[in-house]
Amino acid sequence: MNDLAIDRRSTFNAELVRQDFPILQQDVHGKPLVYLDNAATTQKPEAVIQAIVDYYRKDNSNVHRGAHALAERATDKFEQARVKVAGLINAAEPRQIIWTRGTSEGINLVAASWGRSQLREGDRILVSAMEHHSNIVPWQMIAAQMGATVEPIPVSNDGTLDLDALQGMLDARVRMVACGHVSNALGSVNPVEQIVLMAHSVGALCLIDGAQAMSHLQVDVQALDCDFYVFSAHKMFGPTGVGVLYGKAELLEAMPPYQGGGEMIETVSFAGTTYNQLPYKFEAGTPDIAGVIALGAAVDYLQSLDREGAERHEQELLEYAEAKARAMPGITLVGTSAKRTGVLSFLMDGTHPHDVGMLLDQQGVAVRTGNHCAQPIMDQLGIPGTVRASFCFYNTRADIDRLFEALTKAKQFLVEE
Missing domain, CATH: 3.90.1150.10 (Aspartate Aminotransferase, domain 1)
Structure with missing residues (x-):
């Protein structure tokens, strides 16, 4: 050093x-x-910009499939980025880190995959009233399809989430509580540890939108015990078009694929298809390889700071x-x-x-x-x-x-x- x-x-x-x-x-x-x-x-930072340049100048190749040096180098850096992100948020395993295009796609993935397989008519989804539209609209879309409802958790006019009101809303019909870690509009830091505990007390899951938190706070998903945590690279000094969905392994294993295509399969025939293991089951098609590698550089940069x-x-x-x-x-x-x-x-x-x-x-x-x-x-x-x-x-x-x-x-x- x-x-x-x-x-x-x-x-x-x-x-x-x-x-x-x-x-x-x-x-x-x-x-x-x-x-x-x-x-x-x-x-x-310059280190992130240089990581993108270096990939296209030296290592440009698709990942996981090529039997040549460029593909091996690209794949190694791509998967090392997954290890780095897992370490940054203290995920138990790198396979719990799913690459997405950003926070919005991460929430859409959970809403569509988990929601279609788990929600039933009459189920309730609770969302804080100060959420970004990305943590409201996907839940409304899946609720309309499944006969569930989306209900706002009250927020006071100073930007404080009302935990007493949340407690009063919780019952056995609540299946998901979705809440931002930090409000993008007001800067409020929500008591996500308590919110996760409250959701779990009635058997509900909890998704935390961490887009605004990652550049400001040190996040430990195991300590939070959240079921899902989503964030974007571009709001933590990385490139646009790349994001992360963290999920508990048992939940991700049970969820059906979000999209079909290359990489997310194990075997394909017209008689039927079997799907790949985590995390690849949710990573159809060629990803933003340069962006993922640059996110790894952003993690290195963050880790180099006090x-x-x-x-x-x-x-x-x-x-x-x-x-x-x-x-x-x-x-x-x-x-x-x-x-x-x-x-x-x-x-x-x-x-x-x-x-x-x-x-x-x-x-x-x-x-x-x-x-x-x-x-x-x-x-x-x-x-x-x-x-x-x-x-x-x-x-x-x-x-x-x-x-x-x-x-x-x-x-x-x-x-x-």
Whole structure:
């Protein structure tokens, strides 16, 4: 291990880490880029970019099938990525890691495969009211097919999930409880350990959407005891188009394949087909090999950092930004639950979020505006959406200062005469 790696693992240094991300070293509209849209997608370190380049330059081949050196190298790196991801989340076995195109496909896979084989008329699926649409719509689709119902778990206006209400909703008809680990719209960190225990108390399964958690928190699926955990590579410093479904082995073994095609079969004849073992049963066709290998590089990068130091840094950034927001007249915070990470969601009096976002962009500050694919909670709050500044460990207090300088100028342009 080199000195730089030792330094990063022992002491977190945001300025040092920023040097690993080429995209951050640019100007936008003549201003140094301040990237505060990490909840939508995180930027990629040079090591991840290089992993993609190296695969296509040196190892480009299909996996598992070729009897030549390129195929062997590609397959080894592809499967090593599975081992790395299993280690990152403390899965018991690499075969519990299923490659998908992202969090959305992971949830769709569980809803379609588990749902079609297990749901019956009158069954209930409970979903938190602040979920991303990806953790609502697939359940609605399968419920409509199977005669089940999807019911929202109430969330208070500050973004806290109501555990008492959840307790009152649980009965023997509940088959699945689906909940985000971290809200993409509000930043709320849900008490997923308790939610899993509560679901299991009535014999229900629990799926956790970890898309927003993986870049901020250290996740241990065995300690959580969740039945399924899903996340996306691109929100944890990896490439787009790749995701992970973790599932308990006994559940995945019992679930029928989600798609048919190459790789997911053992034998094929017109008399009938037998399916491959885990994890390949759920991985039909040629996957995004470069993307999976690059996800492995992203895991290596994360593991090279002082994760606890990074979490402390991010929390300090959020507290610093929240204090500046509360001190600025005309700013209303949206989502103020006691436990949050990574997100400052807010409104500016007398303005539309989209207008604020456009003016911030002109000053080199990248944020997200709108309902953040979480329309039900926005409807509950009676707002069309928010301005969302979302942080990551490569952000700094200087980024927050630039955000509020830009907001002051936007306010002068939009509100003051």
